Amino acid sequence: MLSKSQIPASGHQPGFSLEEVHETSLGKSFDYRLLNLVLYALRCQPPDPLLLEFLRVDEHLVDIGDDLVDYEGDVVKNSFNIFRAYVHLYGRAAPLKLAERISEYEARHVQLLVGLPQQLQQHFRRRQHEAAGSDAALRWSFPQPIFDEGRFREEHAGDSSSDESSQ
Numbered sequence: 001m002l003s004k005s006q007i008p009a010s011g012h013q014p015g016f017s018l019e020e021v022h023e024t025s026l027g028k029s030f031d032y033r034l035l036n037l038v039l040y041a042l043r044c045q046p047p048d049p050l051l052l053e054f055l056r057v058d059e060h061l062v063d064i065g066d067d068l069v070d071y072e073g074d075v076v077k078n079s080f081n082i083f084r085a086y087v088h089l090y091g092r093a094a095p096l097k098l099a100e101r102i103s104e105y106e107a108r109h110v111q112l113l114v115g116l117p118q119q120l121q122q123h124f125r126r127r128q129h130e131a132a133g134s135d136a137a138l139r140w141s142f143p144q145p146i147f148d149e150g151r152f153r154e155e156h157a158g159d160s161s162s163d164e165s166s167q
Contacts, residue, residue: 021082029059033059054113064105068143076153
């Protein structure tokens with residue numbers, strides 16, 4: 001997994017691979033997966049592999065969305081962010097490359113959702129709509145890539161809006 005010290009300053013070749021970026025990003029929500037297993041154990045029920053896989057894919061999509069919203073704050077704090085890593089790997093093509101990953105995960109998400117019992121499908125769709133608040137909130141929005149992170153950090157040092165956006 002990547003640490004923030006492995007994200008290089010702009011203009012330098014990244015010292016990490018796409019596979020490491022994906023591994024790190026997928027590992028961000030391990031606590032939810034662990035909690036789900038604990039809840040199954042407390043109820044003395046075997047885990048539902050289809051539901052757990054659906055939740056894993058859903059969590060990853062949520063994490064990507066959070067990283068897009070928190071991008072500038074994560075640059076300022078030099079924190080791991082999947083979009084930030086994609087910018088280091090792909091430059092100006094980063095939004096397109098990440099959109100390809102999102103599309104793959106959305107397709108898998110739909111495939112897994114239709115395999116769940118109807119009641120769970122309806123519950124998920126209702127909660128998704130409630131959480132989003134509007135259809136516009138369900139669309140992906142990519143921030144402008146930052147190619148000179150050092151300068152961006154200098155310009156936004158002490159900027160509380162960058163700190164707040166990543167909370």
